[in-house]
Amino acid sequence: xxxxxxxxxxxxxxxxxxxxxxxxxxxxxxxxxxxxxxxxxxxxxxxxxxxxxxxxxxxxxxxxxxxxxxxxxxxxxxxxxxxxxxxxxxxxxxxxxxxxxxxxxxxxxxxxxxxxxxxxxxxxxxxxxxxxxxxxxxxxxxxxxxxxxxxxxxxxxxxxxxxxxxxxxxxxxxxxxxxxxxxxxxxxxxxxxxxxxxxxxxxxxxxxxxxxxxxxxxxxxxxxxxxxxxxxxxxxxxxxxxxxxxxxxxxxxxxxxxxxxxxxxxxxxxxxxxxxxx
Amino acid sequence: xxxxxxxxxxxxxxxxxxxxxxxxxxxxxxxxxxxxxxxxxxxxxxxxxxxxxxxxxxxxxxxxxxxxxxxxxxxxxxxxxxxxxxxxxxxxxxxxxxxxxxxxxxxxxxxxxxxxxxxxxxxxxxxxxxxxxxxxxxxxxxxxxxxxxxxxxxxxxxxxxxxxxxxxxxxxxxxxxxxxxxxxxxxxxxxxxxxxxxxxxxxxxxxxxxxxxxxxxxxxxxxxxxxxxxxxxxxxxxxxxxxxxxxxxxxxxxxxxxxxxxxxxxxxxxxxxxxxxxxxxxxxxxxxxxxxxxx
Numbered sequence: 001x002x003x004x005x006x007x008x009x010x011x012x013x014x015x016x017x018x019x020x021x022x023x024x025x026x027x028x029x030x031x032x033x034x035x036x037x038x039x040x041x042x043x044x045x046x047x048x049x050x051x052x053x054x055x056x057x058x059x060x061x062x063x064x065x066x067x068x069x070x071x072x073x074x075x076x077x078x079x080x081x082x083x084x085x086x087x088x089x090x091x092x093x094x095x096x097x098x099x100x101x102x103x104x105x106x107x108x109x110x111x112x113x114x115x116x117x118x119x120x121x122x123x124x125x126x127x128x129x130x131x132x133x134x135x136x137x138x139x140x141x142x143x144x145x146x147x148x149x150x151x152x153x154x155x156x157x158x159x160x161x162x163x164x165x166x167x168x169x170x171x172x173x174x175x176x177x178x179x180x181x182x183x184x185x186x187x188x189x190x191x192x193x194x195x196x197x198x199x200x201x202x203x204x205x206x207x208x209x210x211x212x213x214x215x216x217x218x219x220x221x222x223x224x225x226x227x228x229x230x231x232x233x234x235x236x237x238x239x240x241x242x243x244x245x246x247x248x249x250x251x252x253x254x255x256x257x258x259x260x261x262x263x264x265x266x267x268x269x270x271x272x273x274x275x276x277x278x
Numbered sequence: 279x280x281x282x283x284x285x286x287x288x289x290x291x292x293x294x295x296x297x298x299x300x301x302x303x304x305x306x307x308x309x310x311x312x313x314x315x316x317x318x319x320x321x322x323x324x325x326x327x328x329x330x331x332x333x334x335x336x337x338x339x340x341x342x343x344x345x346x347x348x349x350x351x352x353x354x355x356x357x358x359x360x361x362x363x364x365x366x367x368x369x370x371x372x373x374x375x376x377x378x379x380x381x382x383x384x385x386x387x388x389x390x391x392x393x394x395x396x397x398x399x400x401x402x403x404x405x406x407x408x409x410x411x412x413x414x415x416x417x418x419x420x421x422x423x424x425x426x427x428x429x430x431x432x433x434x435x436x437x438x439x440x441x442x443x444x445x446x447x448x449x450x451x452x453x454x455x456x457x458x459x460x461x462x463x464x465x466x467x468x469x470x471x472x473x474x475x476x477x478x479x480x481x482x483x484x485x486x487x488x489x490x491x492x493x494x495x496x497x498x499x500x501x502x503x504x505x506x507x508x509x510x511x512x513x514x515x516x517x518x519x520x521x522x523x524x525x526x527x528x529x530x531x532x533x534x535x536x537x538x539x540x541x542x543x544x545x546x547x548x549x550x551x552x553x554x555x556x557x558x559x560x561x562x563x564x565x566x567x568x569x570x571x572x573x
Contacts, residue, residue: 023299023512059469060467061472062467062470068513087467087470087473088471089472089473090473091471092472093468093471095464095467095468097462097464098464099462099464099465099467099468100468101465101468101482101483101486102563102567103486103487103561103563103564104304104482104486104563104565112469112472112482113472113473114473116473116474116475116482117467117472117473145563145566145567146568147563147564147566147570148566148567148570165472165473221429241539248338267283271339276568
């Protein structure tokens with residue numbers, strides 16, 4: 001896939017989000033800023049319910065923001081005068097619990113984007129979908145429904161469904177949260193392989209530290225609600241990374257560094273005892 | 279070691295059975311479970327109790343009710359004692375008339391109810407208009423509509439069909455709306471991300487997502503349609519199974535009355551099965567997902 005490396009830079013500047021459920025203001029994100037370079041794998045780590053997903057929803061255009069601005073490649077997505085970004089195929093989301101349409105086969109799911117965007121005819125889109133699924137090792141199940149394949153396979157298909165649109169940014173919201181450790185490590189390798197091929201900018205939310213360091217170029221640790229940037233750790237382990245990377249010395253040192261920052265926030269979050277926001 | 283680890287050979291299956299072959303495969307399987315035998319035993323016990331009350335012991339007041347022997351004698355007789363059997367034309371005519379009315383009522387109710395429910399589920403605005411009215415009209419018992427329907431519509435046919443349609447419409451609309459509500463927000467978001475227009479979302483998310491609820495609703499609604507049709511036929515009708523039942527009662531011939539009831543049971547069940555089969559055929563994805571969960 002022809003993908004230039006110089007696209008998909010995200011600027012999050014002084015973003016604040018205040019929810020107002022039942023007349024009580026809740027600050028989910030407070031003056032949060034981060035710069036994500038084009039083609040970077042950026043991992044957002046923080047305690048559950050800290051407002052990471054709020055940030056992702058703002059970028060994707062599911063929710064509005066209260067203050068600040070978000071830019072993609074210098075273009076304003078949302079900001080003053082335009083609180084909510086338009087949804088678009090340049091920013092593709094992979095959802096926490098998976099959102100492949102259960103009433104379409106995997107191939108139909110993948111072909112859906114190009115078809116509704118009218119960039120491809122149905123037949124061509126389905127053909128390309130089958131090719132891309134085969135490339136991701138799903139060639140045998142293209143005509144199965146999501147309910148018939150494993151969660152790992154369906155998550156992989158969901159990433160293919162995103163990539164067929166040639167997005168600038170891939171937004172992943174704890175996509176491997178419900179998976180067992182073995183499946184997870186296979187998913188990680190497959191995602192890294194996909195990244196090496198496409199060099200798409202990845203915005204990845206997680207609270208799994210090993211996952212964050214293994215996959216990321218940068219790990220942004222955020223505070224418990226309201227969400228603010230606490231610390232940025234640069235992961236300088238060279239790519240390609242394999243599962244052996246995780247037992248290396250430099251990996252262990254980075255783990256400690258991130259863990260320290262996260263642990264503090266986890267304690268605060270636990271003491272606050274707050275429930276997760278959408 | 280002459281041989282490596284022994285593995286159990288799985289018998290080679292040539293091809294997964296489909297269509298009729300699959301049906302017989304499942305039939306064969308089900309005869310290995312207690313289900314069919316328990317069903318048969320249940321029916322037998324029920325008929326036996328009926329016989330015991332009405333014909334065996336002749337319990338007080340039950341002795342006026344025809345038992346299974348009397349009913350089946352008449353039902354399968356070419357010269358029925360009380361005038362109705364599977365060999366008489368009027369029996370089939372009653373069934374035909376009722377089925378035809380159900381077909382019309384169910385079609386109208388589905389044709390209006392499903393789109394209405396979909397739009398009410400999809401658009402806040404349409405719901406704000408229609409939902410309060412629907413919720414006020416819905417609790418009014420169908421029998422309470424009888425006088426009004428006779429005043430509104432001429433003849434025998436139209437009021438009866440109106441009542442069946444009305445009952446069915448409420449169920450279908452409400453279930454369809456709830457079906458749209460049940461769709462996970464993530465599917466709407468995913469569709470939005472992928473660049474769908476509103477119409478694309480309606481076609482590809484709202485309709486298929488609500489389909490399982492719609493068909494549950496349709497199964498209930500066809501039952502409700504039968505229920506209110508028969509009630510309406512009893513009050514104002516000139517043919518049909520409901521009319522047969524009440525007319526036999528008036529004329530003091532009890533066997534056709536029971537025949538009418540049993541027939542209603544079978545025909546109602548059959549229509550419900552037809553709706554379910556149509557649903558399963560339209561929702562392969564749903565059936566397969568449920569099958570994999572062992573249901």
